[in-house]
Amino acid sequence: MAGLRVLLLILAFLFSVIGFSYSKEPIKIGAILSVTGPASFIGEQEKNTLLLLAEEVNKAGGINGRPLEVIIEDSKSGESQAVLSAKKLIERDKVVAILGPSTTGESMAVIPIISQAKIPLISLAAGTGITEPVNERYWVFKTAQYDRSAVEAIYRYMQKKGIQKVGILTITNSFGDQGRKALLELAPKFGIQVVADERYKPEDSDMTVQLLKAHKAGAQAIINWSVGPTQVIVVKNWQALKLNIPLFQSHGWGSKKNIQLAGSAAEGVIAPLGRIVVWDKLPEKHPQKKILEGFVRAYEAKYKTEPGTFAGHAYDAFMMVVEAMKKVGPDSAKIRDYIEHKIKNWPGISGVFNISPKDHCGLDASSFEMVVVKKGDWEIIQ
Amino acid sequence: MKKLLFNSYSGSLFFCLLLLFAGFLFKDPYLNTVLVMAGLNALSALGLSLLMGLAGQISLGHNGFYGLGAYFSAILTLKYNIPVPLSIIISASLSALFSIFLALPALRLKGHYLAVATLAFGEIIYLLLNEWGPGGPSGFGDIPKLNFGSYTLESPLAYLIFIWLLFWVFFLFSQNLTTSTYGRTLKALHSSEIALKTLGVNLLSLKIKIFMLSAFYTALSGGIYAHFVTFLSPANFSIFYSILILMMVMIGGMHSLWGALLGALFITLLPEVLRPFKEYDVLLYGLVLTFGLLFFREGLVGTIKGWFQKWLIS
Amino acid sequence: MAYLLEATNIFKSFGGLEVLKGVNLSLEEGKIYALIGPNGAGKTTLLNILNGLEKPDSGKIFFHGKEITSLSPENRAKMGIARTFQLLEIFTELSLLENVMVALFAKKPWGMLKSLFLGEFGNPREGEIKSQALTYLEEVGLGSKAKELAKNLPAGEQKLLEIARALALEPRLLLLDEPAAGLNHRETRFLGEVLKRLNEKHGLTILLIEHDMELVMNISFRITVLNFGEVLAEGPPAEIQRDPEVIKAYLGEEL
Amino acid sequence: MELFLQFFLSGLTVGAIYALIGLGFNIIYNTTSILNLAQGEFVVLGGLGMWFFLEKLGLTYPVAFILTLGIAGLTSLLMERLTIRPLLEKADPLLLILVTIAFSILLKGFLMFAFGKDPYGFAPLTEGAPILLGSAIIQKQVLWIFLFIILTILFLVVFFNKTLLGRAMKACAFDALSAKLMGIKTSRMVMLSFILSGIFAGLAGILITPITFMEYDRGPMLTIKGFTSAILGGLGSNWGVMAGGFLLGILESMIAGYIHSGLKDAIALLLLLLMLLFRPAGLFQSAKTAGLRKL
Amino acid sequence: MLYLKGVSAYYGNLHILKKISLHVGEGEIVALLGANGAGKSTLLKTLMGILFPKGGEILFQNQKIEFLSTEERVRLGLSLVPEGKGLFKPLSVEENLLLGTYTWYNFKKKKEFERKLEEIYALFPILKTKRKAPAGTLSGGQQQILAIARAFMSNPKLLLLDEPSMGIAPNLVLEIFQYIQNLRENYNLSILLVEQNARLALKIADRVYVMETGKIIYEGEAKNALENPEIQRAYLGREVDREAPL
Ligand SMILES: Nc1ncnc2c1ncn2[C@@H]1O[C@H](COP(=O)(O)OP(=O)(O)OP(=O)(O)O)[C@@H](O)[C@H]1O
Numbered sequence A: 001m002a003g004l005r006v007l008l009l010i011l012a013f014l015f016s017v018i019g020f021s022y023s024k025e026p027i028k029i030g031a032i033l034s035v036t037g038p039a040s041f042i043g044e045q046e047k048n049t050l051l052l053l054a055e056e057v058n059k060a061g062g063i064n065g066r067p068l069e070v071i072i073e074d075s076k077s078g079e080s081q082a083v084l085s086a087k088k089l090i091e092r093d094k095v096v097a098i099l100g101p102s103t104t105g106e107s108m109a110v111i112p113i114i115s116q117a118k119i120p121l122i123s124l125a126a127g128t129g130i131t132e133p134v135n136e137r138y139w140v141f142k143t144a145q146y147d148r149s150a151v152e153a154i155y156r157y158m159q160k161k162g163i164q165k166v167g168i169l170t171i172t173n174s175f176g177d178q179g180r181k182a183l184l185e186l187a188p189k190f191g192i193q194v195v196a197d198e199r200y201k202p203e204d205s206d207m208t209v210q211l212l213k214a215h216k217a218g219a220q221a222i223i224n225w226s227v228g229p230t231q232v233i234v235v236k237n238w239q240a241l242k243l244n245i246p247l248f249q250s251h252g253w254g255s256k257k258n259i260q261l262a263g264s265a266a267e268g269v270i271a272p273l274g275r276i277v278v279w280d281k282l283p284e285k286h287p288q289k290k291i292l293e294g295f296v297r298a299y300e301a302k303y304k305t306e307p308g309t310f311a312g313h314a315y316d317a318f319m320m321v322v323e324a325m326k327k328v329g330p331d332s333a334k335i336r337d338y339i340e341h342k343i344k345n346w347p348g349i350s351g352v353f354n355i356s357p358k359d360h361c362g363l364d365a366s367s368f369e370m371v372v373v374k375k376g377d378w379e380i381i382q
Numbered sequence B: 001m002k003k004l005l006f007n008s009y010s011g012s013l014f015f016c017l018l019l020l021f022a023g024f025l026f027k028d029p030y031l032n033t034v035l036v037m038a039g040l041n042a043l044s045a046l047g048l049s050l051l052m053g054l055a056g057q058i059s060l061g062h063n064g065f066y067g068l069g070a071y072f073s074a075i076l077t078l079k080y081n082i083p084v085p086l087s088i089i090i091s092a093s094l095s096a097l098f099s100i101f102l103a104l105p106a107l108r109l110k111g112h113y114l115a116v117a118t119l120a121f122g123e124i125i126y127l128l129l130n131e132w133g134p135g136g137p138s139g140f141g142d143i144p145k146l147n148f149g150s151y152t153l154e155s156p157l158a159y160l161i162f163i164w165l166l167f168w169v170f171f172l173f174s175q176n177l178t179t180s181t182y183g184r185t186l187k188a189l190h191s192s193e194i195a196l197k198t199l200g201v202n203l204l205s206l207k208i209k210i211f212m213l214s215a216f217y218t219a220l221s222g223g224i225y226a227h228f229v230t231f232l233s234p235a236n237f238s239i240f241y242s243i244l245i246l247m248m249v250m251i252g253g254m255h256s257l258w259g260a261l262l263g264a265l266f267i268t269l270l271p272e273v274l275r276p277f278k279e280y281d282v283l284l285y286g287l288v289l290t291f292g293l294l295f296f297r298e299g300l301v302g303t304i305k306g307w308f309q310k311w312l313i314s
Numbered sequence C: 001m002a003y004l005l006e007a008t009n010i011f012k013s014f015g016g017l018e019v020l021k022g023v024n025l026s027l028e029e030g031k032i033y034a035l036i037g038p039n040g041a042g043k044t045t046l047l048n049i050l051n052g053l054e055k056p057d058s059g060k061i062f063f064h065g066k067e068i069t070s071l072s073p074e075n076r077a078k079m080g081i082a083r084t085f086q087l088l089e090i091f092t093e094l095s096l097l098e099n100v101m102v103a104l105f106a107k108k109p110w111g112m113l114k115s116l117f118l119g120e121f122g123n124p125r126e127g128e129i130k131s132q133a134l135t136y137l138e139e140v141g142l143g144s145k146a147k148e149l150a151k152n153l154p155a156g157e158q159k160l161l162e163i164a165r166a167l168a169l170e171p172r173l174l175l176l177d178e179p180a181a182g183l184n185h186r187e188t189r190f191l192g193e194v195l196k197r198l199n200e201k202h203g204l205t206i207l208l209i210e211h212d213m214e215l216v217m218n219i220s221f222r223i224t225v226l227n228f229g230e231v232l233a234e235g236p237p238a239e240i241q242r243d244p245e246v247i248k249a250y251l252g253e254e255l
Numbered sequence D: 001m002e003l004f005l006q007f008f009l010s011g012l013t014v015g016a017i018y019a020l021i022g023l024g025f026n027i028i029y030n031t032t033s034i035l036n037l038a039q040g041e042f043v044v045l046g047g048l049g050m051w052f053f054l055e056k057l058g059l060t061y062p063v064a065f066i067l068t069l070g071i072a073g074l075t076s077l078l079m080e081r082l083t084i085r086p087l088l089e090k091a092d093p094l095l096l097i098l099v100t101i102a103f104s105i106l107l108k109g110f111l112m113f114a115f116g117k118d119p120y121g122f123a124p125l126t127e128g129a130p131i132l133l134g135s136a137i138i139q140k141q142v143l144w145i146f147l148f149i150i151l152t153i154l155f156l157v158v159f160f161n162k163t164l165l166g167r168a169m170k171a172c173a174f175d176a177l178s179a180k181l182m183g184i185k186t187s188r189m190v191m192l193s194f195i196l197s198g199i200f201a202g203l204a205g206i207l208i209t210p211i212t213f214m215e216y217d218r219g220p221m222l223t224i225k226g227f228t229s230a231i232l233g234g235l236g237s238n239w240g241v242m243a244g245g246f247l248l249g250i251l252e253s254m255i256a257g258y259i260h261s262g263l264k265d266a267i268a269l270l271l272l273l274l275m276l277l278f279r280p281a282g283l284f285q286s287a288k289t290a291g292l293r294k295l
Numbered sequence E: 001m002l003y004l005k006g007v008s009a010y011y012g013n014l015h016i017l018k019k020i021s022l023h024v025g026e027g028e029i030v031a032l033l034g035a036n037g038a039g040k041s042t043l044l045k046t047l048m049g050i051l052f053p054k055g056g057e058i059l060f061q062n063q064k065i066e067f068l069s070t071e072e073r074v075r076l077g078l079s080l081v082p083e084g085k086g087l088f089k090p091l092s093v094e095e096n097l098l099l100g101t102y103t104w105y106n107f108k109k110k111k112e113f114e115r116k117l118e119e120i121y122a123l124f125p126i127l128k129t130k131r132k133a134p135a136g137t138l139s140g141g142q143q144q145i146l147a148i149a150r151a152f153m154s155n156p157k158l159l160l161l162d163e164p165s166m167g168i169a170p171n172l173v174l175e176i177f178q179y180i181q182n183l184r185e186n187y188n189l190s191i192l193l194v195e196q197n198a199r200l201a202l203k204i205a206d207r208v209y210v211m212e213t214g215k216i217i218y219e220g221e222a223k224n225a226l227e228n229p230e231i232q233r234a235y236l237g238r239e240v241d242r243e244a245p246l
């Protein structure tokens, strides 16, 4: 009898779980974003962007007459939850494509699932491993520039300035790890020597030691690779130590909030950033200018804050999928093919995309501008 | 019938079958996935329940065992081509050996101090996986699915059946242990270690064994997890996993093995139920947990038992 | 002369405080001994040392002619030294029966894996242990309460439970720390009879710490009086009772 | 040598943060034997609250300071009322600890809605360049933290060891029933300890945010570090906890500096584990004294 | 001073106290005897509000107290030395004694506290030598002494003692009982004494109650009880008594 009670209880529970599933007309695409948790400052912008864009699309009559529904799942910045979210989107909601996840680790975690389900995934994260080796990533694309490209942009700049010895600081999460690998791997190509390879944890509160070690090792410049508050702490420590060597940040630096938080310390920090942060300083005829302007204005109108580079990743991913669906209809395989073959010279927020069967990202170092912080604002280094 | 259900052996079998039945009935692969996760969590929680409810030793380091079990098994299959079931067992045993690092401090530490020592252990494993694990913090994938010879478990349903039957078997084992004198001796550990010493009980062996057993359960669950999701990265194996299963054990009811089962189902399904509330789910989740713990002081098991008694009387 | 237990020149201090200052103690097999003395004299400490819970700073302990000074309490229990506690150490969450069963388990263990796979049903020892445990409970008069949780017993009966549990070890030497505290006269007499019977029937050697002089004088063969960590007097009850030093330090004058 | 000095000062900086949080645990632990694992969330509340009053509402420093402490104290009181009081006398201590974890999740959710997900910061108490010691630097804010740590410790030591009220609060943790038999209103003592600890956590939040910034889900990490330092030094002993915090900070810094920055936490924790084997009640507390406590 | 009328108490479903009625007069010493498990400690717990009675009423100085909390009863002047002693083990001996005065201590009364402390130290020199030692490191008997001393510090009007002689050396037991008598004489303190050493208890008590399985089965003058053959047999152990040293 105890069992019977328990049975009723469990059944009731299960039914309530199932009760929330539904099936309707609209075309569904899914998104897995770090809406909460440590990476939520990324997921937040991305979520805002998707909501904004979906609204616009539907206002304009949807996709070939059918409304579009974007189902956003919160991965809580964790991989198990991202996996569950992916399963839910695929198995319950039967989405035709998935945008996200927001971070490299989560993206890596869901790849096996979407590959098996044969659903295209357009990741919003940076790690090179997400789309490479490309023959094993048939279904995976991404709209954030490769770490590699960001590293190339930095190294190329350094080459120009004659910097040969660098110290690198990376955060011990997936993003930092992939960045570190790229930094170490590409250095010799540019004749650069990594003299210090230091790490810290996402929750660390002082990086003086790492900076100082790099400096003592003879670094002529520091490259910090992280996202979140730690990149600001590094900046502050760097200023306090008065090392007199330049500090470079990754492409995760592109949020005004970082400058605000760092205050005067941010002056002179250099980073390869997508053009969204400097759109107003671009020449009129730049191919991205119009798109950037339109998006930034709309975003600011709706959310009263500036979008950062992360918002751009979501914008590009969404637009690619929408364009594909408009052309080939809501069919997963066709969407994938469309993106792989037809996104050529395609101006987006993060750059001008050239996706091919060999390159599922389609952005290179030229999608970055080297940007320096001057008087609390971004400035392009010519 | 009543007798049969009361008997924990058939009762638990019935319960597991019920979950399998739910899996067949709804044919919702997503729900099955969630239930597989619940099964894995239940197995981990069962291990922790033996350690905490029975032997009164707290552990915040079980994430370490979960991680070791998963990583070892994945590496064994990928690098050494060991058949998956075998590698799961080997890795669980191997991970269990690591529990000596917990059992030794547990000989001298109690309460909060033991909690921190175990937490440190779990955290060290987590950090080492980050530093030395294949793929570092980014993790690695392409881990083979669970297979028996030529038969490979593909669908969530297959995993559902596998994990819950496995859980049932381990539930029975645990049941055996708690009702035996060995189990009673473990319970005595709770109240007086000094008295046990003077009765000639070898505390070292007692503690090492129960820590190993508990670790084995959790590592086993971790191993299966690896071959279920086929991608691993250290982030899954942080301290929060330990807190999660601790929560399951407590909210289910620490003093009964059923607690691990009910707690795992409750905590695993809770986010699914809260899904329609979108971002508010964090708030609700906290609210449900807080008040769950407040009102089900004896755990879900105790509460259900209470209802049941009333039902019998009325 | 072969003693069952011999402790020579035991020293022990806590922090700077010397609690035992060269105590000697020898127990012949099959006799009942008592250890008395003012509060804080070091009686419990001495017992802890005999039983291995504390290590002496110096001095040696022999059991059956074998030195056991550095042996762990577990091993001493296995050799046949059992004890009870002044401040109770019972297994509060277990029933009386289970309390005693645990002691029996320790004597003849049945491994974890066997318990795991076979459980209660496949385990022939389980029934055997249960009936044995019951006899020990009956020995101290708690047979009728076997199923009750130990924590729900009144204080006096918890003392008896400890004795039953100690007996389950089938010890050769039983160390009792104030077993009669909390018992009234009648119960104390009953306890005295139990102890005497155990002594006569099984030849059990007993060392008893007690402040109840009636019990002590009644059943002990010889008494050792400890005062400030030193032996003040040693001898048969009648002698001790008349010793003016003992009266001054411990027994006191009639009210 | 120059490096060593800087490593040491960095260690002090981090250690000061750990110590400040670790001390917060002591207040509630001293009166209830509970570890309040929502401590980190209260620190976050302090940091974010201060930011809100200071930057968002533009209040002056003292006003914002007092308001923040007030809110932290009140929230803590609310927590005590809602979750601890109904359980305190009946429940397993473990359950109480879990309840604090559950409440921390709730509070975290609340913080997310109230403040959003971005990290925030505000100016330190005194602006200006860091202080130079030889060629090594230390931030001014850290000196402020030192000052507050010393003040708090003095307060705690005097309060808990010299006043009757403080001792009565401790008595509640050792044996609540006997405390009642002395005529001590235990529920009031527990309430008081929660308010105190809330205020104290709020203070910690205000002090460390200028250095580390603060976002809504920083809580668990702060809790774990504070907890670890408290155990390292010896839970319940204020000096011990403070020393534990600094020791942990310096240890991490030295390991990062001289051995391996990626493994600094792993090595520090390994040392902690080894230390616990030999000093099971923390470095600065004897096992005997700790053994007299319940938990 | 204290009146109990038909008080019943339960542990869960177990009926332990069955309609107990008794009273303690001003300045009176009342002994409560009874076998193991009779419910004596339970009765004291009920008096202190550790356990709440189901039915019956408790009057203390003509005030109904059965619904008051433990703390409030202490403030009214009740004080209990419980069976388990209930010391604050990590606190020093002196701090334990200080906490005994919680209800009346303040700065102004510091002198009085010190006087009282000296008095207690004079009675129990052992406590003085151990004043800085944590209470938990005392020997069993010393802890018992401390518990009693702490109760003496609290200036109660009615003192409830649960087996004060337990674990205490014979000579010291005599001194403690002597002191209890002094307290009564000097401060007009009332005492309810649960004791296994019946002979001694009856010597200093005015009246006696005997409990058995939750009921009062005998009530009378202590002197008469000494003569009562039933009580002699059950609680005094007459036969052995003659040889006993006491
Ligand atoms: N917490 C409890 N739960 C259930 N029963 C209890 C509890 N505490 C005591 N009892 C029972 O209540 C009865 C009375 O116990 P109590 O402790 O009052 O006896 P007592 O007369 O003080 O005995 P002693 O002389 O041993 O101290 C006993 O039968 C005991 O088993």
Ligand SMILES: Nc1ncnc2c1ncn2[C@@H]1O[C@H](COP(=O)(O)OP(=O)(O)OP(=O)(O)O)[C@@H](O)[C@H]1O
Binding pocket: C014, C015, C017, C019, C037, C038, C039, C040, C041, C042, C043, C044, C045, C046, C086, E137, E138, E139, E140, E141, E142, E167
């Ligand atoms: N762990 C300890 N730390 C410090 N002092 C201790 C410790 N244990 C015992 N002592 C001291 O050693 C002395 C002897 O204690 P012991 O318990 O042996 O006395 P005892 O003779 O058993 O007294 P009683 O008759 O009161 O039980 C006491 O003064 C006690 O305070």
Ligand SMILES: CC(C)C[C@H](N)C(=O)O
Binding pocket: A042, A102, A103, A104, A105, A124, A125, A126, A127, A144, A174, A175, A227, A251, A252, A313
């Ligand atoms: C710069 C961002 C796109 C990086 C992202 N957080 C990642 O993990 O890859």
Ligand SMILES: [Mg+2]
Binding pocket: C043, C044, C045, C086, C177, E139, E140, E141
């Ligand atoms: Mg003693």
Ligand SMILES: [Mg+2]
Binding pocket: C154, C155, E040, E041, E042, E083, E162
């Ligand atoms: Mg009693």
